[in-house]
Amino acid sequence: MINMTASIYLDYAATTPMDISVIEKMTDTMRNHYGNASSIHQYGRNSKKLLEHARKTVAEYINALPEEIIFTSGGTESDNTAILMGAHARSDRGRHIITTAVEHEAVLKPLKRLEAEGFEVTYLPVGITGELDFEHFKEAVRQDTILVSIMSVNNEVGTIFPIEKIGAFLSERDILFHTDAVQAFGPLKIDVKKAKIDLLSASAHKIYGPKGVGFLYKRKNIAIPSFMLGGNQERKQRAGTENLPAIVGFEQAVCHMKANRAQFNQHAVNLREQLIYELNHQAINFQINGNLSQQVPHIINLYFPNKLAEQLLIQLDLKQIAVSAGSACTAGSIKPSHVLQSMYGDQSDRLMHSIRVSMGAFTTEKDIKDFVKVLKEIV
Structure with a gap:
């Protein structure tokens, strides 16, 4: 034995x-930067500086603009926001959505809710190797297709999906493209501009950062309503006081991953x-x-x-x-x-x-x- x-x-x-560097950064933030980033006094302003610095760091990592980053509670909230709000924002153009049969439940369950509301969802199968047939995908696109949500990397098998090919194809058809990049963010180099991604979900706890924090990348000029209602945080895109220690920890995890x-x-x-x-x-x-x-x-x-x-x-x-x-x-x-x-x-x-x-x-x-x-x- x-x-x-x-x-x-x-x-x-x-x-x-x-990572220990993440823990140290978060500890320092909790100890010394407890102001609400929405407050106008010096404590709030100091916290706001940290928040915006983190936003810039995360944005640069995926070749995005800082104003295109919305901090969330993690991948699930980001997925739900992109799918539910994205579909409703474009429902006047059509009600057809495309995804794969191997998505995470944070994608599949919002889609089931949309089906109950009258949307039609096509679930593309994958082959025996776990890969998506790109030609099959193209054939599934219709005149009334308004949203495509396909993961970047499968969380159970690790299959990498052809996100750049999908993005290029959809960009010519004005179809909203969302990718759940929770497993890809970190191991793979992601360029949202090159891949022509409209919406992207990521989470900190997959790259040695804290749980309970992530972001939604929303391409500039893409209009979708806020999923969380309340205050005007995150440029009115996500209500709720920002979790500054977790966001700073997320930033440190990104820096650590970028270097290594x-x-x-x-x-x-x-x-x-x-x-x-x-x-x-x-x-x-x-x-x-x-x-x-x-x-x-x-x-x-x-x-x-x-x-x-x-x-x-x-x-x-x-x-x-x-x-x-x-x-x-x-x-x-x-x-x-x-x-x-x-x-x-x-x-x-x-x-x-x-x-x-x-x-x-x-x-x-x-x-x-x-x-x-x-x-x-x-x-």
């Missing part, structure tokens, strides 16, 4: 540990190669879900034919190893992964026998070796 003396965290796609992105990605590539090597070396029966050449390096989805994912999660957790069976936001659910369902069909054995392993900056080679040794005992 393997003697585990320390826990192993392999669920970075769900959330990342906060290439190093982080290479580290993830090395860990993924080591994981595959160790699995083969230990003669474990497994297969990879998706196409590694079209995926971000820190996420790998593994199929184990003879072991239910739920059993794997429990047994690994007892050994202090954390992995996932899909999206963390559906934790506790025993229903099959809708992502794998779209890839392999309703009856595939993979739906209930696959786990997601996601690695990050603090994952070590020893973590990978120990994880595979324990996995060998279990399977």
